[in-house]
Amino acid sequence: MENLLEVKGLTKKYFSFTLKEVSFSLEPGYILGLTGRNGAGKTTLIKQLIHPETASGGSVIINGIDAKADPIAAKQEIGVLMEEQPFLTDVTLEMNGILLGAFYERFDMEKFHEYLKRFELSRETTYRNLSRGMRMKFQLAFALAHSPKLLLMDEATGGLDVVFRREFYYLLQEAVEKELVSVIISTHVTEDLDKVADYVAFIEGGCMKFYESKEELCELYRDYMRDLHGEAAGRGTVKLEDVIYNYDKMTDRKEAAKE
Amino acid sequence: MISNKSSMAEFSKGAKTPEEAFDRQILSGNYMLFLIVGLFLVVGIVGFVGLMPVPGVVAVAVLFGCLSAGVLAGPLFWEVSASNRTIRRLSRAAYFPIRTWPFILSKWKLLAMYGGVLWLFCLVIQLIFGVIFGFGNILMFQGALAAVLVANVIFYTVLGTLGAKKGE
Numbered sequence: 381m382e383n384l385l386e387v388k389g390l391t392k393k394y395f396s397f398t399l400k401e402v403s404f405s406l407e408p409g410y411i412l413g414l415t416g417r418n419g420a421g422k423t424t425l426i427k428q429l430i431h432p433e434t435a436s437g438g439s440v441i442i443n444g445i446d447a448k449a450d451p452i453a454a455k456q457e458i459g460v461l462m463e464e465q466p467f468l469t470d471v472t473l474e475m476n477g478i479l480l481g482a483f484y485e486r487f488d489m490e491k492f493h494e495y496l497k498r499f500e501l502s503r504e505t506t507y508r509n510l511s512r513g514m515r516m517k518f519q520l521a522f523a524l525a526h527s528p529k530l531l532l533m534d535e536a537t538g539g540l541d542v543v544f545r546r547e548f549y550y551l552l553q554e555a556v557e558k559e560l561v562s563v564i565i566s567t568h569v570t571e572d573l574d575k576v577a578d579y580v581a582f583i584e585g586g587c588m589k590f591y592e593s594k595e596e597l598c599e600l601y602r603d604y605m606r607d608l609h610g611e612a613a614g615r616g617t618v619k620l621e622d623v624i625y626n627y628d629k630m631t632d633r634k635e636a637a638k639e
Numbered sequence: 640m641i642s643n644k645s646s647m648a649e650f651s652k653g654a655k656t657p658e659e660a661f662d663r664q665i666l667s668g669n670y671m672l673f674l675i676v677g678l679f680l681v682v683g684i685v686g687f688v689g690l691m692p693v694p695g696v697v698a699v700a701v702l703f704g705c706l707s708a709g710v711l712a713g714p715l716f717w718e719v720s721a722s723n724r725t726i727r728r729l730s731r732a733a734y735f736p737i738r739t740w741p742f743i744l745s746k747w748k749l750l751a752m753y754g755g756v757l758w759l760f761c762l763v764i765q766l767i768f769g770v771i772f773g774f775g776n777i778l779m780f781q782g783a784l785a786a787v788l789v790a791n792v793i794f795y796t797v798l799g800t801l802g803a804k805k806g807e
């Protein structure tokens with residue numbers, strides 16, 4: 381299958397931080413979990429995917445569009461869910477859809493209404509009156525209404541309760557399957573990625589330390605546990621938190637075994 | 640592109656286009672800062688009235704301090720906050736598939752309007768105090784205010800435009 385997103389050598393230099401030559405690709409309909417410590421470069425990477433024209437180097441191809449050369453066309457393919465949102469706080473959700481949806485060529489008002497209903501959001505409520513969780517649902521409804529090929533979520537569910545997060549990710553997964561949209565979720569809550577991610581990338585100090593399928597990572601962890609504690613230790617559910625914490629030891633051991 | 644013209648027309652109280660909606664959004668909330676300016680003025684006036692009976696140079700200096708808080712700091716605070724909010728809001732347009740640079744530049748009238756309203760506001764207040772205290776001192780304030788105001792507008796416009804360009 382052709383990749384929906386291709387990132388090659390993406391670099392962004394700041395005075396005190398550099399995102400260093402990040403490269404990866406993502407197929408349509410898959411969810412990539414982007415994790416790492418605070419300040420590792422997750423938000424920088426997400427912002428560079430939204431605004432690659434400002435990058436210091438590298439390329440971003442979204443659905444066949446060179447996002448550096450044509451950022452306007454590329455943004456038509458992107459839905460964004462993040463804390464710093466650009467919606468109009470003093471008007472209703474309906475008017476947000478009408479006024480801001482006009483920026484998107486494929487914005488479908490009926491679809492927007494369907495998602496508002498599905499997410500139990502009233503069209504007549506003003507954006508200001510929504511709770512943080514409801515704002516995230518609204519952002520998801522707005523994003524899905526313009527049929528993006530790629531959804532970018534930056535700490536979208538951070539600080540929200542477990543019940544809401546579970547419901548939100550259920551809605552997201554449902555939408556991903558229905559719309560065949562690819563998603564990049566930047567979060568340091570690895571429990572969320574346990575549930576929904578197909579691939580996991582770990583960023584450290586501006587570099588992508590690893591980018592692998594969740595299944596491969598879990599298998600690597602199981603092998604590691606088997607080597608350490610016997611066959612029984614390699615069974616059961618694997619938590620990404622354990623995988624990330626032990627990644628260096630796991631890979632070192634694997635390399636040593638090869639030698 | 641959506642073509643729900645009737646729904647747009649229903650929004651008769653304000654915006655009928657996304658750009659107008661942005662303008663409304665940019666302006667909304669800033670009027671609250673007038674209250675803060677008012678608070679500064681109240682402090683100045685209360686200080687003035689309260690310290691009136693106290694004789695001597697120190698009292699005059701304190702009075703002057705209170706008045707500068709009311710006349711100078713209040714509007715400046717408003718200007719800094721309003722500029723900051725405005726530019727921050729404009730910068731967020733970068734998330735939509737529009738050309739941010741021309742979009743922000745197209746708002747120069749809006750920004751100029753802010754400057755104009757603020758200027759008139761300050762001028763009226765300072766004229767009142769000028770009548771009471773003499774225009775020499777007030778002109779000094781006016782000069783300082785003008786310098787800071789211009790620097791502030793340039794600073795925030797450049798910063799905001801760069802910020803928007805970088806998508807920060």
